Amino acid sequence: MSLTASSVHDVVRSLDWPHAPELVLPPPEAARLVGVLGEGATRWVAGAVEQAIEEARGAGGSDLMAPWDRVRWRLQRTIADCLVRMVAGDVSTVPDGTSRDAVVIQDIVGRDVDLPTLTALVRTLQHALLQLFLVHALRRPEGAAAASQGVHILTSALDGWVDDLIVDVVAERQRALESTxxxxxxxxxxxxxxxxxxxxxxxxxxxxxxxxxxxxxxxxxxxxxxxxxxxxxxxxxxxxxxxxxxxxxxxxxxxxxxxxxxxxxxxxxxxxxxxxxxxxxxxxxxxxxxxxxxxxxxxxxxxxxxxxxxxxxxxxxxxxxxxxxxxxxNQDEERARWYVEHTLGDLAGPDHDMVTLRATLRAFFATRMRVAPTAELLFLHRNTLISRLDRVERLLGHRVSERTAEVQAAPAQRATRRLSGCTHRVEPATRSSPQSAAHVPLPSSLGRRRRSSPHHRSDAGVAIQRPERRRSRLRVARSSSSSAAAAGSTSTPGGH
CATH class of the missing domain: 3.30.70 (Alpha-Beta Plaits)
Structure with a gap:
């Protein structure tokens, strides 16, 4: 055995992958690999292929229905065959036809996956596998010669797989042109x-x-x-x-x-x-x-x-x-962000108080701007709800009812999209209002569940009667200037 062949043999036999997944190859074939390569190199095949697939799915993984089980099986067989040939000193290319897989080909044609996307995916797999082998080989003193031969064999095998796929996909598409x-x-x-x-x-x-x-x-x-x-x-x-x-x-x-x-x-x-x-x-x-x-x-x-x-x-x-x-x-992300910032102002902020106020506002609209049903939905006391809505109006700078459509749209849009240029988190999952089919995303801490009895306790612990379901008017938000003026006209020195 030449020095290069001996180096390749030693490098392959030293491969290992802790906690590797099981091989998906048939048991007789897996047992044969263990006999030729050893348990460590066999585990490396399973682990390296799994990591390569994860990298490919992360890089171009928008194809959610790709037959990854078939890809995994094909890659394990191809890489295992390459290692067996390295150990045996055989540097020939993969025999024609051994890498064809009718299931993968039919999936590619059936879903009309384009060839550039397919080629890029396989190249990502190829790059990941070559890098894993090179990193291991070059860590060993004799690894340089083994790395060169290993790259040649792995590249030839995976290039053959790509070539076969392209030829077979083109042929299958021609055949399928007239199919139902x-x-x-x-x-x-x-x-x-x-x-x-x-x-x-x-x-x-x-x-x-x-x-x-x-x-x-x-x-x-x-x-x-x-x-x-x-x-x-x-x-x-x-x-x-x-x-x-x-x-x-x-x-x-x-x-x-x-x-x-x-x-x-x-x-x-x-x-x-x-x-x-x-x-x-x-x-x-x-x-x-x-x-x-x-x-x-x-x-x-x-x-x-x-x-x-x-x-x-x-x-x-x-x-x-x-x-x-x-x-x-949301059809235009940038304009949607501008719309939210212009309509909500400070109310669009990412802090917890603003998230809570936006969720309160969405619930208010979901119940058709009725105070009692909104308080019931959010498990809040009526006065607590009105206080929150007053604060919302102060932040908006106008009454909610003055620009209903705009104010209703902006919190809903803010809750369902992470806008570019914003670092705000997506707001919490939805809960449906019993009064409306609209979805109302609510933070888990928005309100506290009340007792099911006719009476419940407010935050102050005082027993109060549950409010009747009737139409309520929202108090008009006072500006700071009007509040000061009102205070000045009604107060007297020493008055109470």
Whole structure:
């Protein structure tokens, strides 16, 4: 054995990875690797591949539905084969065809993942694996020669994998041009682009009544998470139940988001968030019921906007009907930030008091500006609520009722988006008002739960009667100057 071959052999046999995950290769193949490479190098294969996948998902991980289990299996087999050949002194390239995987190829073609994205992903995997091997090899005295040969073998193997993928994807796309799946996908994409289609032919191809009613649900997840097909199926089934029946149409984007429509001849029920089954880490937005081919696009756009807000506010599911104004304002991030800063002023601040006051204001609007129901919702005494609303008006510089639309929109928009240029945290998760379908994000410390008896105790501990549910008027906020003037006109020296 030459000096270089001996160095490569020693470096490979010295590889190890503490607490590595299990190999996903078949047991006989894994046992053979242990016999050839040793337990340490076998653990290194599993650990290095797992770290490379995590880096790839972090760098270009917007593809939430990539078949990572198949990628993991393929990479483990490829890297293990490279190490076996290093130990044996074989520097030949991977035999043609050994790196092909029909499942991965069909997934890439089926979801229309573009080749530049695919190539960048594989290059990220390749870079991570090469770096891990080089770092280990160069730590050993004899590692320089081993590093050179290892890089040659690993690069050849992974380049072969990329070449095979590109060739097979191009061939599969040519074959799929006439397939039903591709034609269905093209029709959905045309509808989402707002293009005219033959309604009858499209309904037959898609298997749904395109001229009927549609409710869309867009499913996503946080960056770094994955969307499992079984989880999407659970969301679809719960959406059908919530709407009251219909046929499901599913469309998967190249970035891993999944659009679901429940289509029926007649309009169904508006789905309640509590009736939807959303397995973590999924994030879901739901559109309103819309009719016809244009309605299929409209409810999808609404659901997409709601899903983006749900992802930013950590609140899922969100219905577009509950956040329509905030969704509209959030289309332009910079202008939305300007709007909030101009409308709320100091009330837009990140400190706890401002968060509490904004949540109080949202609850006030959610209960149609009625004091008693708002106090009930927030578990506050009526006077405490009025005091907070007075403070809100002093911060705004005008009565809440004077600019209702603007003041109602700004806190809702502030709660559902982390604006660029702001260091404020996204405000807490939502709780629904019994008087309104609108979502009201409330801090956990906003109010204290009162007893269920007809009487309760205020913060001072004095027993008072629970307020009746009746319309109340908000006191007019006095400016500092008017307060001083009033005090001067009513007070006398030594008076009480």
């Amino acid at each position: 799946h591709t034609r269905r996908r093209a029709v959905v994409q045309a509808l989402l682009a707002g293009n005219a289609v033959d309604t009858g032919a499209a309904s037959t191809l898609l298997g749904v009544p395109l001229a009927g009613w549609h409710v869309a649900c867009v499913v996503g997840a946080a960056v770094g998470s994955t969307v499992e097909s079984s989880s999407v199926a659970r969301v679809a089934a719960s959406l059908v139940r919530a709407v009251g029946g219909g046929t499901v149409l599913q469309h998967e984007s190249s970035t891993g988001q999944v659009a679901l429509w429940v289509c029926a001849e007649r309009p169904g029920r508006a789905p309640e968030p509590a009736g939807l089954e959303i397995p973590p880490p999924l994030v879901v937005g739901v559109g309103r019921a819309c009719s016809g081919p244009s309605g299929l696009r409209r409810t999808y756009v609404e659901a997409s906007d709601a899903m983006r807000l749900a992802r930013r506010s950590a609140t899922s599911p969100l219905r577009y009907a509950d956040v329509a104004l905030a969704a509209t304002l």
